[in-house]
Amino acid sequence: MDAGILPVKRLDAAKSRLDALFDPGQRRELAAAMLEDALDLCAAAKFISWHVLSADEAVIRKAAERGFATVEDPPSGGLNDSLTYAIERLSKADSVTIIPADAPLATVAELQDILDTGAISDVVVVPAERDAGTNGLYLSPPDLMAPRFGESSFSSYLRNAHETGLRCSILPLEGLALDIDSPEDVDELLSGSPRENRTVRLLKRWHQERD
Numbered sequence: 001m002d003a004g005i006l007p008v009k010r011l012d013a014a015k016s017r018l019d020a021l022f023d024p025g026q027r028r029e030l031a032a033a034m035l036e037d038a039l040d041l042c043a044a045a046k047f048i049s050w051h052v053l054s055a056d057e058a059v060i061r062k063a064a065e066r067g068f069a070t071v072e073d074p075p076s077g078g079l080n081d082s083l084t085y086a087i088e089r090l091s092k093a094d095s096v097t098i099i100p101a102d103a104p105l106a107t108v109a110e111l112q113d114i115l116d117t118g119a120i121s122d123v124v125v126v127p128a129e130r131d132a133g134t135n136g137l138y139l140s141p142p143d144l145m146a147p148r149f150g151e152s153s154f155s156s157y158l159r160n161a162h163e164t165g166l167r168c169s170i171l172p173l174e175g176l177a178l179d180i181d182s183p184e185d186v187d188e189l190l191s192g193s194p195r196e197n198r199t200v201r202l203l204k205r206w207h208q209e210r211d
Contacts (some may be wrong), residue, residue: 051070069100
């Protein structure tokens with residue numbers, strides 16, 4: 001089984017870096033739209049068995065209603081501790097693919113590219129567009145290395161793979177690379193998005209209302 005983990009922050013605490021653009025209600029609405037788009041993406045990528053990881057009961061309920069396996073996020077620790085907890089539950093899987101819930105331009109084809117690259121790799125790392133971070137991670141087996149998402153995590157994964165002699169592939173993916181965390185990310189999405197989904201439509205509508 002090729003497992004997948006979609007970690008989702010509490011909707012009422014998401015997108016705080018966008019407070020210069022949107023009020024708390026709008027940020028929650030945006031996070032909810034991105035969640036729906038992410039669930040649509042995972043539902044279409046049936047070649048991966050997806051698990052939604054969250055401490056938000058509404059997120060867990062929504063994911064379960066749509067037929068996804070869920071993992072309730074333990075209350076203590078940050079993202080990487082939560083991912084470690086989820087990975088431990090998937091120890092029998094052949095691989096795990098981890099993607100963010102706030103990359104609305106990601107495509108099914110990109111997720112297939114990750115698995116195809118993983119067929120000849122122990123580790124596949126998808127670089128984020130900003131902050132030298134990571135927006136996709138494939139590990140086979142799932143507990144091959146500890147998750148370390150965050151700023152500058154990309155180089156950390158590469159260094160770990162090199163030091164331990166793992167076959168590591170760097171896989172740039174244009175859609176998955178853009179996560180919506182900052183005003184600059186919103187501007188980039190609005191300036192060149194070829195897709196129409198809930199997130200794109202919502203941000204376009206708010207942009208038009210401001211004008």
